[in-house]
Amino acid sequence: MSVLVLLEQRGELKPCALEAASAARDIAAAAGMPLNAVYIGQSLEGQEGKLAGYGIAKVYAYEHASLSHYSNDAYVPIVRDVARELDAKVIIGSATALGKELCASVAARLGVELAQDAIGAAWAGGLVAKKPLYAGKVLADVTIQSVPAMVSLRPNSVQAAPQDGPAPEIEKRAMPEVSLRSVLKETAEATAGKVELTEAKIVVSGGRGVGGPENWHIIENLAEAMGAAVGASRAVVDAGWVHHALQVGQTGKVVSPDIYVACGISGAIQHQAGMRTSKIIVAINKDPNANIFKLCDYGIVGDLFEVCPALAEEVRKVRA
Amino acid sequence: MKIAVLVKRVPDTASVFKVAPDEKSVVTDGLKYIISPYDEHAAEEAIKIQEAGGAEIVVISLGGDDCQETMRTVMAMGADRGVLVSVPAGLSIGAHGVAQALAAAVKREAPDLVLAGKQAVDDDASQVPERVAELLDLPHASVVSKLELADGKALVDREIEGGKYRIELPLPAVVTIEKGINTPRYPKLPNIMKAKKKPLDTVTLEDLGLSADAVKNQAEVTKVASPRTDRRNQIVGGDTADAVKEVVRLLRDEEKAL
Ligand SMILES: Cc1cc2nc3c(=O)[nH]c(=O)nc-3n(C[C@H](O)[C@H](O)[C@H](O)COP(=O)(O)OP(=O)(O)OC[C@H]3O[C@@H](n4cnc5c(N)ncnc54)[C@H](O)[C@@H]3O)c2cc1C
Numbered sequence: 001m002s003v004l005v006l007l008e009q010r011g012e013l014k015p016c017a018l019e020a021a022s023a024a025r026d027i028a029a030a031a032g033m034p035l036n037a038v039y040i041g042q043s044l045e046g047q048e049g050k051l052a053g054y055g056i057a058k059v060y061a062y063e064h065a066s067l068s069h070y071s072n073d074a075y076v077p078i079v080r081d082v083a084r085e086l087d088a089k090v091i092i093g094s095a096t097a098l099g100k101e102l103c104a105s106v107a108a109r110l111g112v113e114l115a116q117d118a119i120g121a122a123w124a125g126g127l128v129a130k131k132p133l134y135a136g137k138v139l140a141d142v143t144i145q146s147v148p149a150m151v152s153l154r155p156n157s158v159q160a161a162p163q164d165g166p167a168p169e170i171e172k173r174a175m176p177e178v179s180l181r182s183v184l185k186e187t188a189e190a191t192a193g194k195v196e197l198t199e200a201k202i203v204v205s206g207g208r209g210v211g212g213p214e215n216w217h218i219i220e221n222l223a224e225a226m227g228a229a230v231g232a233s234r235a236v237v238d239a240g241w242v243h244h245a246l247q248v249g250q251t252g253k254v255v256s257p258d259i260y261v262a263c264g265i266s267g268a269i270q271h272q273a274g275m276r277t278s279k280i281i282v283a284i285n286k287d288p289n290a291n292i293f294k295l296c297d298y299g300i301v302g303d304l305f306e307v308c309p310a311l312a313e314e315v316r317k318v319r320a
Numbered sequence: 321m322k323i324a325v326l327v328k329r330v331p332d333t334a335s336v337f338k339v340a341p342d343e344k345s346v347v348t349d350g351l352k353y354i355i356s357p358y359d360e361h362a363a364e365e366a367i368k369i370q371e372a373g374g375a376e377i378v379v380i381s382l383g384g385d386d387c388q389e390t391m392r393t394v395m396a397m398g399a400d401r402g403v404l405v406s407v408p409a410g411l412s413i414g415a416h417g418v419a420q421a422l423a424a425a426v427k428r429e430a431p432d433l434v435l436a437g438k439q440a441v442d443d444d445a446s447q448v449p450e451r452v453a454e455l456l457d458l459p460h461a462s463v464v465s466k467l468e469l470a471d472g473k474a475l476v477d478r479e480i481e482g483g484k485y486r487i488e489l490p491l492p493a494v495v496t497i498e499k500g501i502n503t504p505r506y507p508k509l510p511n512i513m514k515a516k517k518k519p520l521d522t523v524t525l526e527d528l529g530l531s532a533d534a535v536k537n538q539a540e541v542t543k544v545a546s547p548r549t550d551r552r553n554q555i556v557g558g559d560t561a562d563a564v565k566e567v568v569r570l571l572r573d574e575e576k577a578l
Contacts (some may be wrong), residue, residue, distance in 0.1 A: 140543065197482070245479065312563075313566065314568045315578070
């Protein structure tokens with residue numbers, strides 16, 4: 001019997017891997033089960049320390065250069081087999097682009113249910129996941145009866161909170177035989193140093209109020225000052241000012257940062273779907289009646305061309 | 321070339337969702353239903369392939385009779401025929417059950433390519449097409465923003481956080497579609513009329529060799545609630561210099577978030 005956490009990596013362990021470990025530790029404690037982990041990637045060497053304090057008994061590490069990038073042909077059988085070997089009752093993964101594909105595929109292979117993109121999970125005699133439905137307009141408790149019960153957690157929705165405790169034992173596993181059907185031909189990764197939108201602790205988003213692509217540097221400047229990732233409303237994406245990978249909302253990315261700053265965004269319901277679970281929402285808009293002020297924590301009514309640069313300067317000042 | 325497109329009928333998320341008195345569901349009266357937007361992109365992609373090199377397109381859905389309307393929309397866009405996996409009203413089916421049923425329906429068709437939206441916008445579960453692929457032991461790729469077919473293979477751009485993978489999959493394969501790949505067409509009136517005459521078969525779970533028990537939902541919604549509404553809604557006044565100072569103080573000293 002075991003709770004099993006899937007440690008996602010992109011070269012390094014991702015922050016969401018530690019968030020998942022944190023949630024898994026609490027679930028394992030409540031369920032009275034040990035917690036184990038699977039790592040699949042190039043190498044965990046030198047990163048073991050990051051895994052201290054999550055109560056992980058053992059990490060089953062599948063390390064190989066050919067495993068550095070996700071492939072469902074390679075990853076899915078590994079997780080399926082470890083889950084069976086450990087008699088896993090609960091499996092916790094991350095609701096990232098690749099994590100969702102992995103979890104869905106493993107759930108199918110095990111013939112079990114999965115609460116995908118949950119914003120929390122707890123043990124109450126069984127696994128109960130908190131999951132937004134209908135573009136976040138409703139929050140559901142999903143009780144999973146299948147064994148194992150699976151859940152993938154939205155990045156940033158659970159805090160990675162290590163406690164005192166040792167680093168886990170690492171058990172290196174031989175690379176299993178896999179027959180790769182899909183071939184990874186090419187990877188294009190984000191430029192180093194840029195904060196990834198869905199995992200960023202702070203997101204600064206711009207909307208139609210920015211006026212045009214020539215003014216977008218105002219958003220980028222504020223984001224840089226705050227150490228934030230840049231997001232956008234659909235109006236801006238549709239106008240072609242920025243790439244659609246930046247879109248926040250129902251048909252874009254879903255983000256849950258500590259601080260979400262909406263600049264020149266009206267707060268349409270479809271935009272809310274992507275940022276509603278942010279911890280603190282700050283709005284900058286020149287229209288005092290803009291909808292965004294109804295869902296923000298702190299609002300500044302004003303011209304973003306004035307407010308954003310001033311805010312960036314103030315942040316730089318206090319951070320210096 | 322034969323393409324199966326999986327589509328789901330979902331409530332328009334622009335609707336108002338009220339928590340039902342049982343606090344386990346939402347009030348469905350008065351909801352407007354649409355084809356899940358990503359599925360529309362999947363359908364459009366199939367039709368583009370059809371236009372470029374010829375293909376038979378079968379649209380497959382699971383649900384009640386009202387799904388037929390959704391399927392006819394896809395047929396009006398250009399799909400040739402439909403297969404509805406009809407389920408009894410009131411039967412709660414989990415993702416595993418849905419995937420088993422759809423996999424069985426897909427298997428009967430033996431398509432070269434299965435396309436579906438990357439997620440349905442009602443529960444955003446992003447898992448049924450992946451499950452169908454795994455149950456049929458087919459290669460698959462999710463969240464695809466570009467799709468090319470050549471020599472019995474699919475070459476796809478798969479979006480990941482802050483980047484993409486270019487993956488080559490041998491056909492038959494399952495691919496889930498991201499928006500941005502195309503602009504779904506509006507069906508023209510003559511095509512809407514024509515679509516009404518296209519074949520739409522209905523199969524039951526039994527026809528597919530599945531019992532109600534096999535597809536039983538093991539992930540029940542046991543409670544629904546409205547999301548948090550406890551935002552501070554505090555407008556920080558004063559001139560710009562004062563306002564930004566105060567906001568930074570609030571974020572830093574009060575919220576300890578900066
Ligand atoms: C099916 C569907 C899916 C959708 N999905 C998404 C989605 O994923 N994400 C999304 O964002 N939208 C989505 N939308 C679109 C959404 O409905 C809105 O149209 C969109 O969010 C509006 O973008 P906006 O707030 O930037 O623009 P607007 O609504 O035009 O708002 C601009 C705001 O800027 C303010 N402003 C203007 N000038 C200034 C200035 N100088 N200083 C300060 N403020 C200023 C204005 O007061 C206004 O409030 C979707 C719509 C549909 C139908």
